[in-house]
Amino acid sequence: xxxxxxxxxxxxxxxxxxxxxxxxxxxxxxxxxxxxxxxxxxxxxxxxxxxxxxxxxxxxxxxxxxxxxxxxxxxxxxxxxxxxxxxxxxxxxxxxxxxxxxxxxxxxxxxxxxxxxxxxxxxxxxxxxxxxxxxxxxxxxxxxxxxxxxxxxxxxxxxxxxxxxxxxxxxxxxxxxxxxxxxxxxxxxxxxxxxxxxxxxxx
Numbered sequence: 001x002x003x004x005x006x007x008x009x010x011x012x013x014x015x016x017x018x019x020x021x022x023x024x025x026x027x028x029x030x031x032x033x034x035x036x037x038x039x040x041x042x043x044x045x046x047x048x049x050x051x052x053x054x055x056x057x058x059x060x061x062x063x064x065x066x067x068x069x070x071x072x073x074x075x076x077x078x079x080x081x082x083x084x085x086x087x088x089x090x091x092x093x094x095x096x097x098x099x100x101x102x103x104x105x106x107x108x109x110x111x112x113x114x115x116x117x118x119x120x121x122x123x124x125x126x127x128x129x130x131x132x133x134x135x136x137x138x139x140x141x142x143x144x145x146x147x148x149x150x151x152x153x154x155x156x157x158x159x160x161x162x163x164x165x166x167x168x169x170x171x172x173x174x175x176x177x178x179x180x181x182x183x184x185x186x187x188x189x190x191x192x193x194x195x196x197x198x199x200x201x202x203x
Contacts, residue, residue: 004037005188005197016196027196035163035191039125041074073171074124074187078116078180083109085177110139113180117148120182121169131156133167141202148173148182149200151193165189170199 005013010031011024019027087109114135121135122128137150148171155164171184186198 004035007032010034010036010197013198014196016199016201018201034195035165036195036197037189039127039187039189041124042126073183073185075181075183076120076124078120078182080175080178080180081112083112088175088177106139110137113137113139113142116180117150117169117182121167121187124184125187138202142173145202146173147171147200163191165191166193168193168195
């Protein structure tokens, strides 16, 4: 089996948790025990700088993954419907007071956004077109921090890989009442849906 991200890279890129002195060995072991493979964007325009950043990833894998980070993060624009417009007015424009008491349609809006992220992932990344999967995005983080962060709801069994793997994604979101603009900073396959590699710290 071909290797994915190196253990060193996973540990050094474990950004979801602040690692304090004395905790390094615990997180090194956690990183070593987690499989991770970058997904390959359908269109890669890779600069020499990104090639240097990718040099320590350690190989490729047969599960539709590539260990090259694109020079420009993949982006997409998604048209949003009336439910999103209502959510935008109530949850975003009213600020934190509203966030303490989510609107009644919050669950439906979450599913709407999850589906939008899923469709964009299939459009932008290789190996996902023929796969049946659903997405769980952190809706609160999208509304408050203008980011997308989440994973596939269930692990996926790839025909050429023994371990079931989750799709993990993180990036930025800019939105208005009618349009969502998504930028994927990292999309990869992982044996752990809560993998901390290249993930944001949410307070």
